Amino acid sequence: MGIDISQDNPPISPEDPKYRALLARLQGNVLKPHGRDHAVHIFIRFHSQAEERVIRQWIADFTNRYITSAWRQYCEAREFKLNGISGRPFGNLFLTKVGYERIGHSPDRLDDPLFQSGMEQAGAGLNDPAPEDLEPGFVGRKIHAMVLLADEDPWRLLELRARVEASLRHLATVVAVEDGIALRDCRNKPVEQFGYRDGISQPLFFEEDVAAEYKRGGTDQWDPSAPLNLVLVPDPLAEAEDAFGSYFVFRKLEENVKGFKAREEELAQALGIDQSNPELAGALVVGRFEDGVPVLLRDTEHPAGEDPECPDPNTDPLLDFNNFSYLQAGSESKCPFQAHIRKTNPRGDSVALGATLEEERARRIARRGITYGERERGDDGRPTLEDQPETGTGLLFMCFQRSIQDQFAFMQRAWANNPGFARPGTGIDPVIGQQVRNHPGVQRWPSVWGDTDPGKQVAFDFGDFVTMKGGEFFFAPSIPFLRRLNGTVPGVEGDLKEFAAEGPHPST
Ligand code: HEM
Numbered sequence: 001m002g003i004d005i006s007q008d009n010p011p012i013s014p015e016d017p018k019y020r021a022l023l024a025r026l027q028g029n030v031l032k033p034h035g036r037d038h039a040v041h042i043f044i045r046f047h048s049q050a051e052e053r054v055i056r057q058w059i060a061d062f063t064n065r066y067i068t069s070a071w072r073q074y075c076e077a078r079e080f081k082l083n084g085i086s087g088r089p090f091g092n093l094f095l096t097k098v099g100y101e102r103i104g105h106s107p108d109r110l111d112d113p114l115f116q117s118g119m120e121q122a123g124a125g126l127n128d129p130a131p132e133d134l135e136p137g138f139v140g141r142k143i144h145a146m147v148l149l150a151d152e153d154p155w156r157l158l159e160l161r162a163r164v165e166a167s168l169r170h171l172a173t174v175v176a177v178e179d180g181i182a183l184r185d186c187r188n189k190p191v192e193q194f195g196y197r198d199g200i201s202q203p204l205f206f207e208e209d210v211a212a213e214y215k216r217g218g219t220d221q222w223d224p225s226a227p228l229n230l231v232l233v234p235d236p237l238a239e240a241e242d243a244f245g246s247y248f249v250f251r252k253l254e255e256n257v258k259g260f261k262a263r264e265e266e267l268a269q270a271l272g273i274d275q276s277n278p279e280l281a282g283a284l285v286v287g288r289f290e291d292g293v294p295v296l297l298r299d300t301e302h303p304a305g306e307d308p309e310c311p312d313p314n315t316d317p318l319l320d321f322n323n324f325s326y327l328q329a330g331s332e333s334k335c336p337f338q339a340h341i342r343k344t345n346p347r348g349d350s351v352a353l354g355a356t357l358e359e360e361r362a363r364r365i366a367r368r369g370i371t372y373g374e375r376e377r378g379d380d381g382r383p384t385l386e387d388q389p390e391t392g393t394g395l396l397f398m399c400f401q402r403s404i405q406d407q408f409a410f411m412q413r414a415w416a417n418n419p420g421f422a423r424p425g426t427g428i429d430p431v432i433g434q435q436v437r438n439h440p441g442v443q444r445w446p447s448v449w450g451d452t453d454p455g456k457q458v459a460f461d462f463g464d465f466v467t468m469k470g471g472e473f474f475f476a477p478s479i480p481f482l483r484r485l486n487g488t489v490p491g492v493e494g495d496l497k498e499f500a501a502e503g504p505h506p507s508t
Pocket of ligand 1: 193196198202254255288342367394416432
């Protein structure tokens with residue numbers, strides 16, 4: 001009997017044999033980020049004259065050679081922890097609705113309305129730029145599939161990419177390629193282009209990750225654990241038990257770093273923020289200081305009197321801290337309702353609007369983004385402070401979910417873009433909010449951190465520094481579905497090859 005994920009109590013132990021088949025048949029990256037610093041995202045359109053049989057064979061071959069299952073990913077991470085052997089190249093393959101049709105499958109049972117419509121058509125509902133303002137590869141519903149390849153070693157990744165592109169010759173056109181390269185801060189932690197720590201707060205599916213979070217800062221105010229069905233759906237086209245997939249969103253989001261940084265200073269001035277604490281304005285915008293300290297819990301980036309060259313979690317327990325909620329009265333005077341992390345994870349704000357906390361938590365997404373674009377770097381390899389690009393750099397935003405409509409799109413449309421969420425007069429999310437044209441999303445900001453007096457609030461319009469350049473909605477099919485596209489039925493043994501995690505990776 002297969003696993004009924006609706007009956008699952010989070011979190012799970014991947015070592016539990018009950019989950020072996022599920023993890024061996026699920027693509028990696030869904031339940032945990034692949035974690036490599038270099039990644040390439042290849043968007044493919046199969047030629048109209050290519051035979052369907054040949055395309056199916058290519059996908060099955062790609063799957064056998066390059067796709068990393070969730071089980072392999074878990075085993076590699078375990079190996080790394082035990083003896084420092086670092087991960088091998090990582091691979092994913094996702095299909096669009098038109099991609100399924102191209103290989104002769106009707107994806108009607110993948111009934112998420114936005115997956116069915118595609119991103120371009122859904123754009124109006126998300127206040128996305130008009131198609132003529134997007135990059136051409138993402139326009140016209142051309143994309144059949146996306147391949148993600150990732151590696152710690154950029155040269156090995158280049159070779160892998162060349163091999164994959166060569167295998168597509170005569171079969172497909174590469175309509176877009178997006179290179180991701182992770183930016184890191186002085187602690188070697190990922191940051192996005194505006195300079196803020198990213199990837200802190202995620203739904204956690206594995207016991208060991210929840211236990212680590214518990215040890216770090218507790219989980220009584222915010223429980224990061226998540227059931228598998230937050231992101232997994234049974235793959236309706238796989239003729240195998242325990243075969244799950246996940247809906248996947250890709251969006252190329254350009255970040256105007258210069259504009260954002262200048263506006264941060266203007267906000268600091270408008271709020272009369274003390275010159276000795278200039279980072280506070282940006283923290284009100286994002287909801288965390290650049291080093292990850294939540295602005296709800298402190299009004300300075302570093303503990304009073306300290307200004308370390310590089311912050312240290314042993315002396316500052318609030319770095320990357322995640323055990324907090326917004327349920328205390330007046331919390332918006334410390335972390336405004338519009339702050340990016342509050343808009344996108346309201347940690348209880350929707351309860352006052354009639355939703356339950358469980359309903360709100362069911363909107364969560366598993367974010368898997370990586371930064372893109374070249375930055376000028378100093379001797380330490382980090383982007384220099386003077387280097388503030390206006391175009392050409394940003395975030396390749398990616399996320400997995402059970403429903404694009406109910407999770408990513410709801411978050412973008414009903415929360416980030418909605419000036420009335422979480423309370424009337426909040427304004428849009430100053431980082432990712434996309435407003436209806438000529439309808440300003442002016443926000444109100446506390447001029448005195450922690451003072452709930454409405455008279456101390458200042459109206460100030462912050463936004464438009466992130467621009468959507470294009471993207472698409474996909475499904476991450478189960479591995480048995482992809483393997484069986486060549487007409488053979490590998491059966492259980494084929495999928496369970498992944499159980500021998502110590503064996504050589506097919507791509508090496
Ligand atoms: C260029 C665009 C974006 C930037 C610069 C950005 C930046 C950040 C930063 C700095 C954090 C805090 C670190 C963390 O908790 O991981 C964060 C968290 C988050 N972001 Fe974004 N983000 C962007 C796009 C998006 C989009 C498009 C969405 C979804 C519609 C989104 C959803 C979230 C969520 C759900 C969190 C976690 C909030 C929490 O649990 O507290 N972000 N983002």
